[in-house]
Amino acid sequence: MVTSATGPVRVVLVDDHEMVIEGLKAMLASFHQRVVVVGQSVGAEDALRVITDLEPDIVLCDIRMQGISGLDLCRSMRGLAPERKVVLLSVYDDEQYLFQALRVGASGYLLKSISSDELVRQLELVHGGSTAIDPDMAVRAVDTAARMQRDEFWPGARQGLTQRESEIMSFMVTGLSNRGIATRLIISDETVKSHLRSIYRKLGVSDRTTAVATALREGIFQ
Template sequence: MTASSPEPQRLVLVDDHEMVLHGLGAMLGHFPDEVSIAGQVTTAAEALAVVVEQKPDVVLCDVRIGKESGLDLCRQITTEHPDTKVVLLTVYDDEHYLYQALRVGASGYILKRIDGQELVGHLRRVREGETVVDPALAGRVALSAARLHAGEFWSGAHLGLTQRESEVLELLVAGHSNRAVASKLVVSEDTVKSHVRGLYRKLGVADRSGAIAVALREGLFR
């Protein structure tokens, strides 16, 4: 490292699998001029503690950390420690998780199949102020954005909802029961329950009132 080179980025790695942490640590260890490991932890609570103690540049975490949410952890870190950036490193190649990650302040969303050189390159771009998206998802996101701009999407599409889930949510907002929703959409009540579970998961809520609150906050149905 030359006198003019920046200091290596200090990273905290968060994953509920010790083997993943060891593998990441070993992979990133080949790039000492670019990154250094300030901590490796397996829970959200440990991650928050090490962020307070070490004040890292970047936290790398998964969308799921055991039974905990990496998205909730991202929101808390970016809110309480704005100088620390969060990059989601995950196996979930699903746009709705990507959209949620960006909404809670993530600086990147990268799939775990990436190699060390590519990961370090993405981290370099994050340091420069960019928001990075794995190339495997970037094309789909661009297509989604184009369709949304053209008015081809339904309310809630940007949150990952399918058209049918959006229809179900609109009826929930209007105060209909699952049975009434099933009648209006001419499907079984079990099918409606399945759609409801799906939209709860995608909106990150636990119940009907939470889903309605998100719909109203986002102005999905006017």
């Protein structure tokens, strides 16, 4: 077990759902001698102030939030304090999200299905200088990186699009509506909209038409 010379690992929680924050606090409560939650922020808007005021050892943050994403928040925090350690939590076991997390300087990418004792162990490892990555994802990421290097991957991978985002982008190029995409992929309209927001952000655009034009111009889809 990694221990801190100054006591337990001090953590600030950031998520746009208070229920998730309370769940994480409950998970960590019985490990208070090893990890202690010193603060929280519901949503990213107030997170920088909270983190600056409390100066935690680690910020444990959801990767997907309304408005400012966990990736954006991590980038901002690292810009202000390069030594700040950020661990991103996600329900998405997609290697592309892991790559994005590492690119913005995150010290870890863990899934929300993680057990409480494993979460504590990973936070201690990060505090000790290690990088925390879900073990199954780490194995797949090595293969993904090799395939990307050989150009053996899906369209848009090099632009950071996940496989599902690439699939949605291909339907957009053919002119399929959000409802049509949702029906084809058997997902909700809101899930499609969430993916579209991520696609726009990664391509640096703000609307559907420009996204399609960018995809065609950059040769993502012919």
